[in-house]
Structure formats: structure tokens, C-alpha cells
Amino acid sequence: MNDGSxxxxxxxxIDKRFGAVQALSDVxxxxxxxxxxxxxxxxxxGKSTLVKIMSGVYQPDGGEITFDGRQVSIxxxxxxxxxxxxxVFQDLALCDNLDVVANLFxxxxxxxxxxxxxxxxxxxxxxLLRQLSAKIPSVRIPIASLSGGQRQTVAIARSxxxxxxxxxxxxxxAALGVAQTAEVLNLVERLRSRGLGVVLISHNMADVQAxxxxxxxxxLGRNGAEFEIGEVTTEQLVAAITGASDNVVAERAxxxxxxxxxxxxxxxxxxxLPDGHHAPGTGTTPDSDEERDA
Amino acid sequence: MSTAYDQSDERLVEAxxxxxxxxxxxxxxxxxxxxxxxxxxxxxxxxxxxxLQNDRFLSSRNLVNLSLxxxxxxxxxxxxxxxxxLGEIDLSVGSVSGVGGxxxxxxxxxxxxxxxxxxxxxxxxxxxxGLFYGLLxxxxxxxxxxxxxxxxxxxxxxxxxxxxxxxxxxxxxxxWLIEFANFKFLSPLAxxxxxxxxxxxxxxxxxRTIQRRRAANLSAPSFQGAVIRSAxxxxxxxxxxxxxxxxxxxxxxxxxxxAAIVTVDLILRKTRFGRSVFAVGGNEEASRRAGVAVNKVxxxxxxxxxxxxxxxxxxxxxxxxxxxxxxxxxxTNLMAIAAAVIGGTSLFGGRGSAYAALFxxxxxxxxxSGLNLIGVEAEVRYIVTGIVLLLAVTIxxxxxxxxxxxxxx
Numbered sequence: 166m167n168d169g170s171x172x173x174x175x176x177x178x179i180d181k182r183f184g185a186v187q188a189l190s191d192v193x194x195x196x197x198x199x200x201x202x203x204x205x206x207x208x209x210x211g212k213s214t215l216v217k218i219m220s221g222v223y224q225p226d227g228g229e230i231t232f233d234g235r236q237v238s239i240x241x242x243x244x245x246x247x248x249x250x251x252x253v254f255q256d257l258a259l260c261d262n263l264d265v266v267a268n269l270f271x272x273x274x275x276x277x278x279x280x281x282x283x284x285x286x287x288x289x290x291x292x293l294l295r296q297l298s299a300k301i302p303s304v305r306i307p308i309a310s311l312s313g314g315q316r317q318t319v320a321i322a323r324s325x326x327x328x329x330x331x332x333x334x335x336x337x338x339a340a341l342g343v344a345q346t347a348e349v350l351n352l353v354e355r356l357r358s359r360g361l362g363v364v365l366i367s368h369n370m371a372d373v374q375a376x377x378x379x380x381x382x383x384x385l386g387r388n389g390a391e392f393e394i395g396e397v398t399t400e401q402l403v404a405a406i407t408g409a410s411d412n413v414v415a416e417r418a419x420x421x422x423x424x425x426x427x428x429x430x431x432x433x434x435x436x437x438l439p440d441g442h443h444a445p446g447t448g449t450t451p452d453s454d455e456e457r458d459a
Numbered sequence: 460m461s462t463a464y465d466q467s468d469e470r471l472v473e474a475x476x477x478x479x480x481x482x483x484x485x486x487x488x489x490x491x492x493x494x495x496x497x498x499x500x501x502x503x504x505x506x507x508x509x510x511l512q513n514d515r516f517l518s519s520r521n522l523v524n525l526s527l528x529x530x531x532x533x534x535x536x537x538x539x540x541x542x543x544x545l546g547e548i549d550l551s552v553g554s555v556s557g558v559g560g561x562x563x564x565x566x567x568x569x570x571x572x573x574x575x576x577x578x579x580x581x582x583x584x585x586x587x588x589g590l591f592y593g594l595l596x597x598x599x600x601x602x603x604x605x606x607x608x609x610x611x612x613x614x615x616x617x618x619x620x621x622x623x624x625x626x627x628x629x630x631x632x633x634x635w636l637i638e639f640a641n642f643k644f645l646s647p648l649a650x651x652x653x654x655x656x657x658x659x660x661x662x663x664x665x666x667r668t669i670q671r672r673r674a675a676n677l678s679a680p681s682f683q684g685a686v687i688r689s690a691x692x693x694x695x696x697x698x699x700x701x702x703x704x705x706x707x708x709x710x711x712x713x714x715x716x717x718a719a720i721v722t723v724d725l726i727l728r729k730t731r732f733g734r735s736v737f738a739v740g741g742n743e744e745a746s747r748r749a750g751v752a753v754n755k756v757x758x759x760x761x762x763x764x765x766x767x768x769x770x771x772x773x774x775x776x777x778x779x780x781x782x783x784x785x786x787x788x789x790x791t792n793l794m795a796i797a798a799a800v801i802g803g804t805s806l807f808g809g810r811g812s813a814y815a816a817l818f819x820x821x822x823x824x825x826x827x828s829g830l831n832l833i834g835v836e837a838e839v840r841y842i843v844t845g846i847v848l849l850l851a852v853t854i855x856x857x858x859x860x861x862x863x864x865x866x867x868x
Contacts, residue, residue, distance in 0.1 A: 243750060258748045262741035262809035263734075271738055272750030274731045281729050284668065288675040309862065 173198050173233055173362045174219070174250065174331045180227035181214055188214045189386045192228070196331055196362040201353060203365045203373040206383035207406050212366050215383070216333055219364070220252035221245035233330065251324035252333045257316055259323075265304040265311075266290045269323045293322045297355055300348070314345025321352055331362040338372050350376050370399050384408055493858045497851070498803050498818040505822060509829030516829055519706035525821070525828050526703070526713035527641070531775040533716050533820035535795040536802075537723055538767030540816050541760045543799055544727075544740045546808020547603040549592070549761070551610030552768040552795050557618040557787025559585055559769030560776040564628040565621055574634055578773055585769030586762050588614070593758030603761075611792070619784055627783040630776060640777030643711035650700035650709045658693030662686065712774060717817065719767075724813035736760060740809035771795070797844065798823050801851040807859060822847065 172195035181189040189211045196202050204212050217223045219230075221239040230237055232248050239245045245252070259268050266286050275282045275289070290304045299318045301311070308316060317337055324332050334353065338346040353376045356363050367373050373380060380397065382389035382405040390405040509516040535552050542549045559581040566577035588610070595606050622628065630637055645653065665685040672679035703709050727733035738746040739756050747753045775791075776782045800806060801822050802815025823844060830840045 242748065246750070254748070258742070258745035260738045260741035260745050260809070263737060267734060267738070271734070271746065274734055276731060279730065281731065281734060284671045284675050284677065287672075287677055291677075 170197065171234065172196055172231070175231040176215075176219070176228065177231070178228040179215070179218060179225045179230075181211075181218060181223060181225050187386055189218075189225075192383065192386070192388055194381050194388075196364055198330065198362050199357055199360045200378045201357050201363040201365055201376050203367060203377035203380045204383060205367065205370070205373055205380060205402065205406060206389065209385075210383040210389075210406075211386040212383055213335070214386075216252065216335055216364070216366055219245070219250060219331075219333060221250075246327055246329075249328070249330040250333065251327060251329035251331070253317075253320045253324050253335065253337065255336045255339060257320040259308045259316060259320060261309040262307060264307055265301060265319055268308055268319055269293065269304075269326055271323075273326055289326075290322075293325055294318075296359070297322055297325075297352055299352070312345065313341050314348045317341065317345070317349050318352060321349075321356070325356075329361065331364065332356055333364040333366070335366045336368065337365070338367065338369060346372065370402055373402075374399070382406055493803065493854065495803055495812065495814060495818060497854050498801060498815070498822060501801075501847070501850075502818060502822050502825065505825050505829065509825065509832065512829070513832045516832055519702055519704075521828060521832070523703055523706045523708070523710065525824055527710050527778065528828070529820045529824040530710075530712045530716035531640075531771050531778055532791055532794050532823075533771075533798065533816055534719065534774055535768045535771035535791065536798040536816040536820050537716075537720055537813060538764030538771075539796050539799040540802070540804050540811055540813055541723070541736070541767075542603070542764045543804045543806060544736050544808060544811050545757060545760055546740050546806075547596070547757075547761075548796070549603065549607045549610075549764045549768075550792065550796070551607040551614055552764065552771075553787045553789065553792025554611050554614035554618060555585060555588055555765050555768040555787070556772030556775065556791060557782075558588075558614045558621065558772070560772035560782040560786050561618050561621040561628070563773050564630060564776055564782040567630065567634070568628050569625075574636060578636075581769050581773060582766055585766040589762030589765030590758060592765065593754075593761035596761065597754040597757050618787070622782070622784055627781055629781045632780070634777075636773070636777035637780050639715075640712045640774055641780075644708035645700075645711070645714065647700070647704040647708060650704060651697060654693055654696035654700055657696065658689050661692060662689035665689070712778070716774075719770075720813050720817050727813055732756070732759070737809055742809075768795075794820075794823055794844075797848045797851075800855070801847060803851070803855075805855050805859070806852065807855075819851075 174196040175194075177193045179189055179192045180187075192211065192215060194202065194204070194215075204215065206212050214223065218225050219239070221242045221244050224238075224240070230239060232250070237248060239248065239250070242252075260271065263271070266283070269290050270286050275285050277285070287304060294301055294304070297318065299315075299322060301315055301318065308319065311319065321332070321334070321337070337349050337353075341349060350372060353363055353365060357376075357378075365373065365377060374394065374397075377394055380392045380394065380402065382391070382402065384390075384406065385408075389408070392401070392405075506517060515521055535556055539549060539552060562584055563577045563581040566572040566580055567574055570577075572580070592603070592606050592610065595601050596603055662685060665688070666682060669679040669682060669685060700709055727736060735746060735751045735753075735756050738749070738751055739753055743753060746756075771791075772787055775786065779786075798819035799811075799815055800819070802811075802817070802819025804811030804815040804819075826843055826847065827840055830843065
């Protein structure tokens with residue numbers, strides 16, 4: 166068994182090509198039980214490709230994957246699920262017309278004598294939601310009437326139905342407000358305290374620094390850098406993501422130290438802000454990873 | 460007893476009292492989750508209007524006729540409900556019912572097959588047609604609208620070809636299909652026993668559910684409530700049976716139709732397959748990722764729809780005692796689809812109930828029967844039916860908009 170120091174999921178030297186594009190080359194990451202690992206990187210860095218490889222959507226062209234000490238190949242989403250790797254995709258993939266219970270157990274309905282066991286499923290739903298201390302007013306209302314944060318909660322709770330060992334969250338806070346983001350980050354904490362390995366993909370440096378234990382920076386399809394959370398500053402992260410240290414944030418930090426003020430002409434319009442977006446006014450909001458992958 | 464799991468959230472506005480239940484119903488209606496309410500109200504309004512025009516409309520005799528006339532196209536409509544739940548459509552059910560009836564009649568009359576074998580053969584053809592639609596839809600991604608529009612034309616041709624130069628095939632007068640569709644009725648005693656038996660089964664399953672929910676520390680309605688509900692249900696069924704028994708009674712064919720609807724409803728609500736039908740209708744991609752065999756669901760539902768169409772065609776042949784080139788014509792097609800929509804099945808997929816076929820068909824057949832009674836010509840019937848259909852679709856679209864604006868789209 167795993168004593169917590171051995172990785173539950175380990176990727177070594179992963180390569181992935183799409184035609185002429187080398188999306189990932191020689192990427193390695195480790196996820197340990199009870200640890201939140203953040204994957205950060207600019208658009209096109211290969212975060213989504215890596216997630217899709219771990220969730221079985223894509224097959225890697227090279228490298229090896231070790232799960233719980235055994236070398237495995239993840240042939241499809243079903244294989245990932247049966248290994249114990251659950252993925253919460255960015256679009257949540259919930260059925261708006263079904264209630265919370267139906268969504269939680271979709272594809273894995275409990276039956277007795279061929280008939281849906283609604284009582285058992287409802288009881289189990291409350292158990293799951295309680296474990297996550299989730300605030301859902303009723304499990305018998307359609308998903309459509311829940312808020313964004315509540316939907317995210319349901320999607321995360323659903324990933325736990327199969328009792329996974331690793332949960333991957335793809336941009337869980339991207340569409341949420343402040344309070345809802347806090348709610349989801351609490352949820353991530355609870356997943357960790359249950360001893361799950363959590364992989365968090367995010368553009369939001371504040372979120373990453375709030376919950377992650379370790380941060381992997383992907384840059385142009387390669388391992389850029391790896392940080393322990395205690396030893397990294399936002400500037401270092403941004404520098405690792407952009408591959409440069411001459412950006413507004415670093416400059417400002419430097420100036421703050423020297424007490425200099427910022428003149429408008431000092432601001433580089435092409436610089437990248439810590440949340441991964443270009444400075445306002447440049448007019449070019451980068452496309453999301455999903456669009457690039459499509 | 461500690462607070463039930465599902466009642467512990469302080470923001471929960473509903474508690475288990477009747478007033479709270481009524482309030483919840485009101486909120487559901489306002490937020491656009493109308494369910495069967497519009498069609499039942501519509502049916503009552505139509506019945507009252509025709510009754511005021513001609514009091515024979517609600518006579519036992521007319522209602523028995525109404526039940527017999529509804530069952531044939533109503534059976535076809537049941538298949539349409541299934542396809543609509545997936546957000547798809549089958550425009551060819553009329554032609555397919557005609558083909559089914561023709562195959563059955565020709566095998567029976569000209570090939571000398573036993574009736575049961577002829578019926579099974581026709582049903583098998585129905586299954587095959589639906590499988591073919593389903594494969595075209597899932598493998599090549601052809602829109603169901605176009606596939607079944609082509610089917611509408613092609614199977615009309617097949618029907619003419621099967622009937623050949625004969626044009627009309629009369630079923631043997633002593634055939635049990637004709638008996639079944641026209642002259643077979645439950646004895647009064649049998650109808651009352653059946654009503655009580657259904658009520659008892661309902662009561663027992665409900666009490667068991669309540670017991671299990673309490674054991675699982677979930678909120679549950681009271682035992683008395685379940686008993687009262689069952690009693691009201693039995694009383695309603697007994698009264699209905701008694702009223703029909705004043706004339707010929709509860710016909711075998713309408714009973715068969717209602718039994719099919721109840722069965723489909725139970726499958727939809729109580730089985731994994733039914734759950735996946737609603738899931739695919741709501742969000743196909745989400746269902747696929749959750750591990751639902753999406754293609755299998757589509758193929759099964761298309762096959763079921765065509766099979767119900769053939770079944771309706773066979774019942775219609777029995778009711779009319781013959782099959783002709785005009786069997787399953789445009790009227791059948793449009794009525795079957797209109798009934799499902801009028802019954803409250805959403806055209807947008809994922810919302811509806813098997814009972815839409817029952818109530819939708821009763822509305823349409825009531826309009827036909829009522830206008831016949833007050834001696835109005837066919838053209839008025841078409842216009843009125845069209846208006847009712849338009850009304851139903853408008854209600855569907857409005858309730859969808861209400862769901863959106865109340866955040867429950």
C-alpha cells in the first residue's frame with residue numbers, strides 16, 4: 166500500500182504529437198495521495214493535452230504512466246475511471262433536465278432487481294455531499310436551478326461516486342464569482358484531506374497559490390519548472406510561465422522595492438499578467454486551450 | 460428522530476406539509492415546469508365546451524367510442540413521445556403503420572399465414588425499419604428529420620407495392636383481431652376488480668418506498684397520505700369503469716393501449732435505460748462522457764418508435780376491418796405527432812412523459828368526436844386541430860423561456 170510518500174500517479178517522459186505539432190515532449194509529473202498538484206502554463210502550453218492523456222481521451226506517443234506502483238496504459242475514459250482517475254471537465258458535463266441524484270449516478274445507476282434504487286442513490290448522494298460539506302438545498306431539483314458553484318460541487322461530487330484515487334479538475338473556478346470560487350477551493354481542500362491526489366489546472370495564480378502543494382509549470386509542451394508552494398512568489402511563477410522575467414509584475418515588484426513610481430510608458434503592452442491574460446488594451450485575448458485543441 | 464438528510468439545509472423552503480407541497484407546485488408552474496397541467500386543463504375545457512354544445516358528448520356511448528378511436532393512433536403516438544424525448548423526430552410513422560398493416564393483411568389473407576404469425580412478421584418489419592433509421596442516424600449522422608422524411612415517401616411506396624393491384628384488403632370477419640379491436644370489453648366485475656387491484660399494487664409499492672426512505676433517514680410522506688392517494692385513485696378508476704359500463708364498458712384495445720403507456724412510463728422512470736433516454740435528450744455529450752451507451756439508446760428508441768407505429772397500424776386494420784392504400788395516410792402521421800406534442804412532450808428533448816400520448820390523443824380525438832356530434836365539416840376540424848397544436852407548441856416554447864429566465868433552462 167501507499168504510505169503517502171510514493172506517487173499514486175506518475176508520468177515519465179510523455180510525448181504527444183498532433184501532425185506537425187509537438188504538443189508535449191518529455192513531460193514528467195508525479196501526484197501523491199493527499200496532495201494538490203497544480204498544472205499551470207500559458208495557453209498552448211499543453212495543460213489540456215496532458216489532462217486528456219491522464220483521463221484516457223488521448224493516447225501518448227511515448228513515455229510511461231505508473232499508477233499505484235504498476236505501469237499502466239490508459240486506453241480510454243472508461244479505463245481511467247476503472248483505474249481510479251476521475252476528471253471534472255471544464256464544461257462540467259451535467260444534464261440540466263435531470264435532478265442532482267440522477268446526475269451524480271448517471272452511467273452508474275444503482276439498481277435492485279432491475280429497477281432504479283432511488284432511495285439508496287438519494288441516501289448516498291447526501292452522504293457524498295455531506296463529506297464535501299456541500300451546500301445543496303435539495304437533491305431532487307433539476308441541475309438547471311442550481312448556481313454555478315453548486316453545479317461545480319455536483320460535478321466534483323460525481324467524480325467521487327466511483328471512489329477514485331486521483332481527481333483532476335480542469336479550470337474549476339474559471340466561470341465562478343468570488344464566493345463560489347472560495348466554495349470550490351474549500352472543496353479541493355476537502356478532497357486532499359480525504360487522501361486523494363488532486364490535479365488542479367488553473368489560469369488563476371491566486372487560486373493555485375491558495376490550495377496547491379506543488380506547482381508544475383508547463384511551457385511550450387515541456388516541463389518548465391516545479392515549485393513547492395512555500396518557496397515560490399507570483400513573479401517567479403509568471404516568469405516561469407512566460408519564460409521571461411521582464412514583465413510588468415516583476416518590474417513593479419522591483420520598483421516597489423526601490424520605491425520608484427510607475428510611469429505609463431514603462432508598461433509593456435505585450436506583457437502577460439499573472440492570471441495568464443495579456444494586459445488590457447492590447448485587444449488580443451488569448452484563445453483558451455480548448456479552442457486550440459479542437 | 461434526527462432531522463432527515465434531505466431536510467437539514469437551512470435554505471430549504473419546502474417541508475413535508477400539504478400546504479408546502481401546494482406552494483412547491485405553484486413555484487414549479489411559475490418557473491416553467493408545467494408537466495401535464497396544460498393538457499389536462501385543455502382536455503377539461505374541451506369536454507365542457509362540447510358538453511354544453513351537445514350533452515351526448517359526455518354520454519357513456521360516446522366516451523366508449525372515443526376510447527376505441529383513440530387507441531390506434533394513440534399507440535403510434537407513444538413511439539413519437541420516445542423519439543421526442545431524445546430531441547429527434549420520426550415523420551414516417553404514418554407510412555410505417557400503413558406498411559405494417561398491409562404486410563399483416565396480405566400475409567393473413569393472401570398467403571394464408573396464421574394471424575399471430577402475420578402480426579409478428581409485421582412487427583419484425585417495424586423493428587427492422589427502426590434499426591435501419593437508428594443506424595443511419597448514429598453511423599452517418601444524418602438528421603432524423605431527413606431520414607424519416609425519406610422514409611415517409613419510401614414506405615408509402617412500399618405499402619402500395621405490398622398491396623399491389625388489390626388496393627384494399629378486407630380482413631376475415633371472424634378474425635380475433637377485429638373482435639379485439641371492436642367488440643371485446645371487460646365484464647363490469649372484471650373492470651372493478653382490475654381497478655381495485657391496480658390501486659392495491661400502487662398502495663403497496665408506495666408504502667414500501669416510504670418505509671425504505673424512513674429507514675434511510677430521508678424525509679418521507681405520511682402513510683395516511685399514501686392511503687388517501689390510493690383511495691382517490693381507486694375511486695376515480697371505479698367511477699370511470701362504472702360510467703363506461705353503462706354502455707359497452709372498458710374495451711380490450713383501449714386497455715391494451717393504456718397498459719402499453721403505463722409500461723413505457725415505468726420503463727422511462729424506473730430503469731437505467733429510461734434514465735439514459737432522458738439524459739441523452741438533455742445533454743448527449745455529458746451522457747457519453749458519463750458512460751451511457753448513447754448510440755444504443757438512439758437505435759433502441761428509433762426501433763421502438765417504428766414498432767409502435769406498426770402496432771398502431773395493425774390495431775387500425777382491426778378497427779376498420781380492412782387495409783387500404785390510404786391506411787396510415789397524412790392524417791395518421793400528423794395526428795400521432797401532434798398528440799405527443801399537445802400532450803406536453805417538449806420538442807427540445809429531455810422533457811415529457813409517456814402519458815403525453817394518452818392525454819394528447821384524448822384531446823385530439825375529443826375535438827374530432829365533438830365536432831362530428833355538432834355536425835361540423837372536416838375543414839373546421841383541421842383548422843381547430845391546427846390551432847390546438849400551435850397552442851401546445853407555444854406553451855412548450857414559453858415554458859422553456861420561463862425556465863431560462865428562472866435559471867432552470
